[in-house]
Amino acid sequence: MTPLVLLNARLIDPETGYDGPGAVRIEDGRIAAIAKDSDHPAPDGAEIVDCEGKALAPGLVDMRVFVGEPGARHLESYRTAGLSAAAGGVTTISLQPDTHPAMDDPALLEFALRRAAETCVVHIAPMAALTKGLEGREMAELSFLKDAGAVAFTDADHAVADPLVLRRCLIYAKSLGALVVTHAQDPVFAASGCATEGQFASQLGLPGVPAAAEAMQLSRDLALARLTGARLHADQVTTAEALEALARAKDAGLPVTAGIAATHLAFNEFDIADYKTFFKLAPPLRAEADREAAEQAVADGLIDVIVSNHRPWDEESKRLPFEAAAAGAVGLETLLPTALRLWHEDKITLPTLWERISLTPAKLLGLDAGRLSPGAPADLVLVDTDAPWTLDRATLRSKSKSSPFDRRRLQGYALKTWVGGKLVFDRAEEASS
Amino acid sequence: MTRGGRRQNTLSRRLRGGRRVPITARSTEDRRRKEDALFAHRHLLGIESLTRDDIVTLLDLADDYAALNRQREKKRATLRGLTQINLFFENSTRTQASFELAGKRLGADVMNMSVGSSSIKKGETLIDTAATLNAMRPDILVVRHQHSGAVALLSEKVNCSVINAGDGAHEHPTQALLDALTIRNHKGRLHRLTVAICGDIRHSRVARSNIILLNQMENRVRVIAPPTLLPEGIENMGVEVFHDMAEGLNGCDVVMMLRLQRERMQGAFIPSVREYFHLWGLDRQKLAFAKPDAIVMHPGPMNRGVEITADVADDFARSVIEEQVEMGVAVRMAALDLLARQIPNDRGDAE
Numbered sequence: 001m002t003p004l005v006l007l008n009a010r011l012i013d014p015e016t017g018y019d020g021p022g023a024v025r026i027e028d029g030r031i032a033a034i035a036k037d038s039d040h041p042a043p044d045g046a047e048i049v050d051c052e053g054k055a056l057a058p059g060l061v062d063m064r065v066f067v068g069e070p071g072a073r074h075l076e077s078y079r080t081a082g083l084s085a086a087a088g089g090v091t092t093i094s095l096q097p098d099t100h101p102a103m104d105d106p107a108l109l110e111f112a113l114r115r116a117a118e119t120c121v122v123h124i125a126p127m128a129a130l131t132k133g134l135e136g137r138e139m140a141e142l143s144f145l146k147d148a149g150a151v152a153f154t155d156a157d158h159a160v161a162d163p164l165v166l167r168r169c170l171i172y173a174k175s176l177g178a179l180v181v182t183h184a185q186d187p188v189f190a191a192s193g194c195a196t197e198g199q200f201a202s203q204l205g206l207p208g209v210p211a212a213a214e215a216m217q218l219s220r221d222l223a224l225a226r227l228t229g230a231r232l233h234a235d236q237v238t239t240a241e242a243l244e245a246l247a248r249a250k251d252a253g254l255p256v257t258a259g260i261a262a263t264h265l266a267f268n269e270f271d272i273a274d275y276k277t278f279f280k281l282a283p284p285l286r287a288e289a290d291r292e293a294a295e296q297a298v299a300d301g302l303i304d305v306i307v308s309n310h311r312p313w314d315e316e317s318k319r320l321p322f323e324a325a326a327a328g329a330v331g332l333e334t335l336l337p338t339a340l341r342l343w344h345e346d347k348i349t350l351p352t353l354w355e356r357i358s359l360t361p362a363k364l365l366g367l368d369a370g371r372l373s374p375g376a377p378a379d380l381v382l383v384d385t386d387a388p389w390t391l392d393r394a395t396l397r398s399k400s401k402s403s404p405f406d407r408r409r410l411q412g413y414a415l416k417t418w419v420g421g422k423l424v425f426d427r428a429e430e431a432s433s
Numbered sequence: 434m435t436r437g438g439r440r441q442n443t444l445s446r447r448l449r450g451g452r453r454v455p456i457t458a459r460s461t462e463d464r465r466r467k468e469d470a471l472f473a474h475r476h477l478l479g480i481e482s483l484t485r486d487d488i489v490t491l492l493d494l495a496d497d498y499a500a501l502n503r504q505r506e507k508k509r510a511t512l513r514g515l516t517q518i519n520l521f522f523e524n525s526t527r528t529q530a531s532f533e534l535a536g537k538r539l540g541a542d543v544m545n546m547s548v549g550s551s552s553i554k555k556g557e558t559l560i561d562t563a564a565t566l567n568a569m570r571p572d573i574l575v576v577r578h579q580h581s582g583a584v585a586l587l588s589e590k591v592n593c594s595v596i597n598a599g600d601g602a603h604e605h606p607t608q609a610l611l612d613a614l615t616i617r618n619h620k621g622r623l624h625r626l627t628v629a630i631c632g633d634i635r636h637s638r639v640a641r642s643n644i645i646l647l648n649q650m651e652n653r654v655r656v657i658a659p660p661t662l663l664p665e666g667i668e669n670m671g672v673e674v675f676h677d678m679a680e681g682l683n684g685c686d687v688v689m690m691l692r693l694q695r696e697r698m699q700g701a702f703i704p705s706v707r708e709y710f711h712l713w714g715l716d717r718q719k720l721a722f723a724k725p726d727a728i729v730m731h732p733g734p735m736n737r738g739v740e741i742t743a744d745v746a747d748d749f750a751r752s753v754i755e756e757q758v759e760m761g762v763a764v765r766m767a768a769l770d771l772l773a774r775q776i777p778n779d780r781g782d783a784e
Contacts, residue, residue, distance in 0.1 A: 199666025205581035205603030205638060208665060275582030319560055321580035323601065 002047050003027045004421060009051035009382070011036070013372040014058065014354035024056060026378040029420035033374055051382055054415060057354050058370045059091025059122075059379040061361040062335060063181075063259055064235060064307035066156075066328070067093075068399075069115060070108070071100025076312040076399050078112075081332070082120035084397040086425035088333040089414030090308070091379035092123040092362070092369055097134065098156035104129035104140040106148040113149050121424040123379070125151045125365050130169050130180060136160040139169050146176055151365040154181035154235065157282055159217055161187050163224060170230035179364055182221045184234045184242060185283050189213035194323050196269050196284045204275070206322060209284060215241040222249040225256050233364060234258040237303060238286050240293035247302055257364060258302070260294055261309035262331055262338035263404060267291070271404065277318045277325035278404040281309070284327075298356060299347045305364070306356045308335040312400030330398045333391075337410035340385055344411055350385070378421035385412045468494060472771045476588045476595040479604035480645040488646065492614050492623070495760065495767035499614070502538070502763055511770050512541035515572040519545045520562065521598070522578040527733055527758070528598050528608075532575045535765035539773075541573070559583060560590055567591040572776055573769060576600075581638075594772040596765075602636050602664075608732055609642035611764040613650070615757050616687055619728050624651045629681050629723070630672075631657040631713060632691030632740050633702075635664045639732045640691060644670055657681035659713065661702045662693075678713055682722040689730045690715050690740050706739055716742040720751065728753045 004026040011022035011034070018036070025033040025046070062085065068075035085093050095112070097103035103112065109126055116124040128150035132138045135158075142153055153173055159182065160166040166182070173180045189209050195201040197208025218234055222245060225232040237246055237258040249256050263281055268288045272279045279285060286294075297303040311328025318325050331338075339357050342348045348356075359370030369379055393406040417425035471490040474482065483491075501507055517536040519529050529545060536543040548562060559578065566574065573594045576584045581601030588595035599605040617623045628647050634640045634656050647654045648671040656667060657675045668674050675681030682688060693709065703709045715729065729745055729752045737743045746752055 197665045199669045202664035202666050203641070203670065205601045205641060207602075210665075275586060319586075321559065321578065321583035321586055321601075323580045323582075 001028055001421065002045060003032065003043055004049065004378075005043075005046045006049050006051055006056055006380070006382070008053060009056035010053055011372060012055050012057035012350045012354050014351045014359040015371045015373065017351045018372075019350050021053075022056075024372070024380070026418070026421045029378055029422070031372065031374055031376045031378050034372060049416075055350065055383040055385050057350070057381055057383060058358045058372055058376075059381045059417060059419065060089050060335060060357045061092040061094070061365070061367065061369055062090045062308050062310065062332065063094045063305055063361045063365065064096060064261070065093040065310040065332065066096045066098070066312065068312065069099065069112065074399070075314060078116040078120040078124070080397060080399045081310070082122045082424075084310075084330070084332040085122045086417045086419070087397050087414065088308070089336045089381035089383060089417055090122060090332055091381065091417060091419050092125055092367060093310075093332070094151060094361070094365060095124055095126040096156040097127050097129040097154065098158070102129045102134045103127070103150075104132050104134070104145075106141065106144040109145060109148040109150060122419050123369075125367055127152045127154050127181065129153070130155045131160060131165060134158045136162055136165055139165070139172060142169075142173055142178060143176055146178055150178075151367065152179040152181050152233070155183065157183055159183045159185055159187045159190070163220065166221070167224050167228060170224055170228040170232065174228060174230035179231050179233055181233045181235050184214050184218035184221060184237060186213040186217045189216075190283070194280060194284065194327070195272055196286050198269065198287060200269050204272070206272075211239045211286060211290065212241060214239045214283060215245055218242045219245045222246070222254065222256060225249065225254050226252070229255070231255045232257075233305075235307075236260055236264070236283060236309065237297075238264045238283055238294055239290045243293055243297050243302060250302065257304040257360075259305035259307050260298065260303050261307055262335050263309065263329065264291065265295055265298065265306070266338050266341070267404060272322070275322040276404075277320065277322055278329055278402050278406065280322060280325050280327050281329060281404075282327040295342065295347060298342060301352075304356065304360045306335065306339050307361075308332050310398070312398055313402050314400060315402070318402045329402050329404050330396060330400045331403070332398065333396055334403060334405045334410065336383065336414060337412045338405075340412035343385070378418055380418045381414050382416040383412060384415050387411065387413055389413060468771065469774055473775065474772065475775055476597075477606055477768050477772060478585050478588060478595065478597045480606045480609050480642045480649070481604065483606075483646075483649070485649055488610070488613065488649065491610060491764070491767050491771060492617060494770060495610070495614050495763040498766040498770075499760060499763035502759070507538050508540065509538065510540045512536065512539040512773050515541045515773055515776070516570070517541040517543045517573040517575065517769065518566055518569075518571045519543065519575045519598075520566065520577075521545070521547045522559070522576070522583075523599070525577055525598070528577065528761075531758070531761045532596075532598060532765050535762050535769055536573075538762070539766055539769055541769070559587060563587045563590045567593065573772060594776060596768060596772065599638050602638050602641070604642045605638040606642050607761070607765055607768055608639045609646040610768070611757055611761040612643055612689065612730060612732070613646055614760045614764055615730065615753050616728070618756070618760070619753060620686060625653075626686040627653045627655065627684060628687040628689060629655040629657055629685045630689045630691065631678065631681070631715065633662045633693050634658050634667065634691065635662045635702075636694065637691050643689065644672055655681050655685070657713070659703055659709070678715075678719045679722050682719060685723040685727050687728055687730065688715065688720065688723055692732065692734065693736060693740050695736075710739055714738070714740055714742065715745050717745060720745055727751070730754060730757060733758070
């Protein structure tokens with residue numbers, strides 16, 4: 001493979017905090033050398049890309065992506081998810097196990113990995129079911145699943161209701177050194193409504209779920225983490241009240257982390273006005289005060305990870321009355337610009353932002369990614385951090401076009417994406433074809 | 434003379450047209466032009482989108498139709514040639530009958546379609562049914578649906594006028610308008626009144642529409658209910674909140690009772706029917722806290738002995754429940770008439 005040299009870049013390295021000029025040499029799918037100046041000498045015969053001063057950073061690692069394989073390939077396949085991810089600058093997607101059937105069997109996991117290897121242009125890092133059938137009753141074969149390639153265990157959108165079950169799962173997972181990801185929404189409350197309870201939902205006549213449903217469940221999960229000492233990651237923490245509980249647990253030194261979906265940083269409960277079902281998400285969009293608290297928590301590091309929460313639905317599932325419509329939206333192609341907004345608003349530096357969207361998720365899942373150093377895999381993204389654009393949902397690469405960002409003005413996108421040194425997305429090429 | 438008798442007289446005088454200047458051809462045309470300018474809506478989806486002038490225009494027109502409905506010859510040709518479809522995804526006898534009569538009296542071709550919620554595969558058919566019906570080229574669709582926002586969604590998919598006959602716990606505009614007309618008939622005005630809405634506010638679209646309308650017309654609105662039957666944030670919707678009937682009814686001009694759904698009676702939202710009746714059921718003693726001439730309303734159908742006692746419901750001097758039903762037809766005729774005026778003659782662009 002010809003060496004590839006990316007010259008004249010603005011390097012963003014979340015590991016060292018470096019944000020400055022530099023160049024990267026790639027050989028055999030890995031980073032061979034890094035130069036902290038722009039005129040790095042290229043070896044003879046190397047392919048050279050002039051980055052024109054644009055930001056070159058590790059590719060994004062998205063911890064929460066739903067793909068329809070197996071069971072719902074009409075919603076999203078590994079191929080379309082991969083194309084969508086590459087266009088969004090995401091080089092690793094962590095799959096959620098609520099497929100049909102659920103990812104609770106090593107054989108299924110092997111099938112998924114094999115299918116993905118054939119068709120998906122980005123890396124996949126599958127999470128497996130924590131309990132059989134995601135039913136919250138019996139523990140899945142965590143060790144076999146881990147051997148088959150599971151990077152973490154979760155019941156996805158199903159909160160494990162029974163504390164006995166979750167406790168046993170946590171201590172068992174701990175013995176394997178595995179990460180358990182929980183869904184911090186009280187299941188009974190969550191099933192009772194489709195919007196965050198409050199005056200606005202009441203005016204719309206929509207059944208509400210109290211914001212406290214999140215803090216309640218998270219507090220229980222954190223108490224079990226304390227009891228067991230296991231590593232626990234809360235998939236989405238979106239309310240100020242829950243963030244307080246998370247802060248207390250972190251202050252006490254518990255090995256707990258949390259994520260948030262980009263949508264919950266970008267929108268608040270008022271966006272569901274006119275019953276637009278693209279804004280029907282799980283958990284539902286929150287009050288503005290909660291959104292602001294979440295933004296601050298991302299800046300401070302209380303929230304460790306930003307995810308796309310990419311959940312493809314077909315048009316039929318969304319063209320329904322708000323209460324009856326499916327919850328969730330695609331997000332792989334809007335994760336980067338939504339995250340960049342925090343930087344545009346001077347809330348966070350680029351290296352710190354890249355910790356949230358690349359380095360920390362990679363570390364949590366035990367992946368070798370998120371770094372700009374010799375020896376690291378050449379999963380890179382070249383970003384125009386400032387380019388203004390308007391999203392047209394019809395142009396999304398995902399099979400599903402249900403994005404709340406439709407016709408929204410965004411800033412920043414991926415120009416080129418490399419996975420293992422191979423160019424998998426090139427905006428200029430796509431524009432010319 | 435009894436209070437009821439006096440009221441009946443006032444009403445008949447008004448219905449004879451005593452309050453208004455005699456209608457001449459010239460003034461009719463002027464008024465019509467004014468109405469068209471004041472009520473320029475394609476759909477009637479909620480009270481929220483109506484201005485004060487819209488409301489007054491509609492109620493004034495409904496007054497005329499109320500008078501018409503008391504005559505032997507009730508038929509008009511206002512909607513002749515137009516097709517009205519009543520599409521009910523939720524069971525309803527009263528509202529559907531009211532809309533059907535309203536359309537027929539104005540000369541429209543009226544068709545009823547009841548799509549029981551259990552027999553269909555949820556909302557898919559909402560848009561499918563809408564598309565199918567739309568292809569039959571109706572001019573007005575009257576729609577009731579169990580989900581909030583469903584009627585607005587449907588209105589985006591058809592090219593005829595849509596009237597919301599109730600969507601989930603969101604709005605029921607014609608009910609609020611008929612309540613307003615009834616109040617105006619009895620109080621002589623629709624402002625600076627104290628109105629108490631009592632009962633299951635939480636699940637009630639009637640309550641929401643009434644709260645918006647009564648606030649729009651500058652009244653004082655109170656809600657009286659057990660806390661479990663109040664929606665979150667109600668205190669910021671322009672109402673005073675009471676949990677006690679004696680306090681809440683004190684000095685009220687209008688007492689509006691709401692229906693308590695049978696499935697919400699046992700344990701889920703209230704401990705028992707008898708406890709609810711004891712604390713929130715409207716009987717003579719509780720009604721005595723309201724003004725002596727306060728009227729009692731109920732959107733129906735009533736649960737006698739649950740939210741209201743039979744003797745209060747049937748008290749001719751206080752209860753205006755039957756008149757609400759009568760005004761319902763008049764208000765719906767006015768709504769159909771006003772919306773139909775916005776329908777263009779040439780609908781060739783309807784593809």
